[in-house]
Amino acid sequence: MPRTVEWVGGAVRIIDQTALPVELKYVDLVSPEEVAEAIRTLKVRGAPAIGVTAALGVALAARDCADTAVSDKALAAIRLLGETRPTAVNLSWALERMRRALELSVGEGAGSVRQRLLREALDIAEEDKRLCERIGVNGERLLKDGDTVLTHCNAGALATAGSGTALAVVYAAVRGGKRIRVIADETRPLLQGARLTAWELVARGIEVTVICDSAAAWMMKQGRVNCVLVGADRVAANGDAANKIGSYSLAVAAGEHGVPFYVACPYSSIDLSLRDGTCIPIELRGEEELASFFGRRTVPQGARIENPAFDVVPNRLVSAIITEKGVLAPPYDGRLA
Numbered sequence: 593m594p595r596t597v598e599w600v601g602g603a604v605r606i607i608d609q610t611a612l613p614v615e616l617k618y619v620d621l622v623s624p625e626e627v628a629e630a631i632r633t634l635k636v637r638g639a640p641a642i643g644v645t646a647a648l649g650v651a652l653a654a655r656d657c658a659d660t661a662v663s664d665k666a667l668a669a670i671r672l673l674g675e676t677r678p679t680a681v682n683l684s685w686a687l688e689r690m691r692r693a694l695e696l697s698v699g700e701g702a703g704s705v706r707q708r709l710l711r712e713a714l715d716i717a718e719e720d721k722r723l724c725e726r727i728g729v730n731g732e733r734l735l736k737d738g739d740t741v742l743t744h745c746n747a748g749a750l751a752t753a754g755s756g757t758a759l760a761v762v763y764a765a766v767r768g769g770k771r772i773r774v775i776a777d778e779t780r781p782l783l784q785g786a787r788l789t790a791w792e793l794v795a796r797g798i799e800v801t802v803i804c805d806s807a808a809a810w811m812m813k814q815g816r817v818n819c820v821l822v823g824a825d826r827v828a829a830n831g832d833a834a835n836k837i838g839s840y841s842l843a844v845a846a847g848e849h850g851v852p853f854y855v856a857c858p859y860s861s862i863d864l865s866l867r868d869g870t871c872i873p874i875e876l877r878g879e880e881e882l883a884s885f886f887g888r889r890t891v892p893q894g895a896r897i898e899n900p901a902f903d904v905v906p907n908r909l910v911s912a913i914i915t916e917k918g919v920l921a922p923p924y925d926g927r928l929a
């Protein structure tokens with residue numbers, strides 16, 4: 593798999609995910625403003641990948657400025673990048689690590705501050721890669737040979753600096769010799785499932801079927817889904833899990849049909865400071881994402897449009913949370929910490 597995000601000496605190189613699956617296009621971001629714009633417009637997206645990219649954006653800000661301005665520029669970048677997307681806690685988690693690294697460098701020369709910031713950002717990326725592997729290894733035992741996994745949005749390599757979260761579980765199972773099929777929800781309105789998850793799985797030679805979001809419950813009703821496996825943008829202390837809009841409907845449908853609903857995420861997606869999912873900020877995105885389809889207006893002028901990008905799956909609908917530490921079954925309250 594090509595690298596979703598990497599440091600290429602003076603630039604943050606990302607895959608422009610808005611161009612997939614038609615074109616595999618790399619973009620070099622050379623300023624924190626460009627990094628912020630790439631995150632806001634979902635050129636780079638997925639909770640862990642956003643955190644890694646933002647951290648590299650801070651290192652970038654400290655690099656291209658006068659020696660006397662390093663701290664101010666880094667702090668300004670932390671503020672700018674922190675405002676790009678509200679739901680994925682990995683973003684504020686990674687930026688907080690960068691802020692602490694900056695604090696630790698007080699009194700050091702500009703060169704060593706720059707080095708420290710870059711090292712921290714690269715550590716975050718490396719750590720994410722290892723976390724993905726562990727999530728895969730821990731989660732794969734939930735899958736049986738011959739299983740069909742339904743997933744939503746993209747929680748794969750394109751959403752992380754490694755092999756993914758939910759899809760890392762699939763990859764580990766396949767590596768272990770299990771035959772796994774994937775059903776990928778299209779994931780309206782930006783089609784991360786159809787464009788990104790299907791692209792990733794095809795590239796790895798894993799059988800994938802794309803369905804429109806509203807077909808998921810019907811697939812379950814027909815007994816064609818062994819489990820639902822999704823990532824998360826933020827998990828509250830009680831196990832309520834925010835993920836791409838549509839995850840809640842999937843969880844309700846899974847509960848109705850007795851299909852296990854699994855959430856896979858690293859510790860950087862868990863926000864123990866929030867009691868429950870009602871405290872998770874939900875990103876509202878622009879009307880234009882819904883108003884037209886492939887350049888053609890599909891909603892009449894005058895109709896109101898609402899576009900929440902995430903929803904929250906209540907803990908009672910989550911059969912297990914898979915992290916780098918292991919697999920946790922309910923109850924989560926208190927035990928997640």
Ligand code: MRU
Nearest residue numbers: 637638639745747751823824836
């Ligand atoms: O709006 P996106 O594409 O950034 O939303 C991403 C998701 O909802 C993913 O499922 C989530 O970040 C988990 S990624 C490992």
